[in-house]
Every structure is written in C-alpha cells, then in structure tokens.
Amino acid sequence: MEGMSGPSRESGGLSPGKHRIRGSVSLPEAELMWRFSRSSGPGGQHVNTSDSQVELRFDLANTEALPQVWKERALERLAPRLVNGVVSVRSSEHRSQWRNREAAAVRLAALLAEATAPPPKPRRPTRIPRGINERRLREKKQRSETKRGRSARDWT
Numbered sequence: 001m002e003g004m005s006g007p008s009r010e011s012g013g014l015s016p017g018k019h020r021i022r023g024s025v026s027l028p029e030a031e032l033m034w035r036f037s038r039s040s041g042p043g044g045q046h047v048n049t050s051d052s053q054v055e056l057r058f059d060l061a062n063t064e065a066l067p068q069v070w071k072e073r074a075l076e077r078l079a080p081r082l083v084n085g086v087v088s089v090r091s092s093e094h095r096s097q098w099r100n101r102e103a104a105a106v107r108l109a110a111l112l113a114e115a116t117a118p119p120p121k122p123r124r125p126t127r128i129p130r131g132i133n134e135r136r137l138r139e140k141k142q143r144s145e146t147k148r149g150r151s152a153r154d155w156t
Contacts, residue, residue, distance in 0.1 A: 019109040021066075021116065027109055028065040033057040034101070039092040053092035056104040058112075061085025070116035077115045087111070 019027040039053040060066075060074055062085065078087055089111065091104035 019105045021109055021112045025066060025070070027058070027105065027112075028063070031058060031063055031065060032105070032108075033059075036097060052095060052097045052100055053090065054097060054100040054104045055088055055090050056101075056108055057086050057088040058108060059086050060112075066112075066116065073118075074112060074115040078111070 021027065033056070035055040035057070037053045037055070060071065060078065060082065063071065066074065075082070075085070081087055087108070089104050089108045091100040091107065094100045094103060
C-alpha cells in the first residue's frame with residue numbers, strides 16, 4: 001500500500017499526492033501550512049537551537065481538495081478540534097524535523113480519512129429463530145425444576 005506509510009527515501013521527500021486520504025483524494029501540498037518550533041523534553045545543546053517540533057495546519061472549511069460531502073462530514077465530526085475551520089496536528093516525537101513533518105502529514109491524512117469515512121450501515125434487526133427461543137425456555141424451566149428440588153421445605 002504505497003502512499004499510506006509516507007514518502008519513500010528514493011523520492012527525496014513529501015510530494016503532492018503522497019499522503020492519500022482515501023481513493024484518489026490526497027492532501028494538497030499547496031494547502032498545507034507548516035510551523036516549526038523547538039521541542040520540549042530532554043536533549044543536548046543541539047535541541048536548544050533546532051526547531052524540530054512540527055505543527056501542520058489544514059484549512060478544512062475553505063479547501064477545494066475534498067468532495068463536498070466529505071467536507072461537510074469532516075467539518076461536523078471534527079467540530080471540537082477546529083479553530084475557525086482549520087484543523088491542526090502536532091508532531092515532536094522524532095529528533096529530526098523531517099521525520100516529524102512526515103509523521104504530522106501521515107497523522108493528518110489518517111485523521112481526515114477517519115472523519116470523511118461514510119457512516120456505518122444501520123443494523124437490521126433480526127428475529128430470534130423459534131427453535132432457539134423454545135430451547136431457551138425449555139432449559140430455563142429445567143433449571144427452575146432443579147433449583148426447586150433443592151429447597152428445604154420438602155425435607156422434613
């Protein structure tokens with residue numbers, strides 16, 4: 001499944017269409033807004049000078065890359081996460097900015113794939129077969145007889 005795991009080493013990086021949401025729809029590179037900052041946590045002298053934390057923002061409300069139905073579904077499902085129609089994802093688990101960029105893009109693509117997924121088909125209630133219901137009632141009656149036989153009132 002090419003495209004789901006991130007950019008390949010041979011291609012040299014993030015290219016348009018690499019982070020597929022679903023089907024032929026992918027994250028448009030032109031609509032992605034990147035922001036870099038210093039990661040928190042332990043590290044040496046290098047970590048104090050490098051901006052390895054990545055914040056990836058995507059304007060979901062104004063995008064033309066998603067079909068209208070998907071867009072409406074995503075806006076509804078991601079409403080608590082959105083700030084002015086923009087969804088953002090952060091990544092700082094890797095030491096290199098490049099790997100954090102890849103992780104953020106993959107995370108955003110997965111988030112949008114989940115948010116745009118069609119709703120599950122409604123469950124059709126099924127009837128319990130007569131034989132199963134009769135067997136359940138028969139076993140219930142048998143259990144009742146067993147327990148009644150254990151009562152102390154008959155033992156005098």
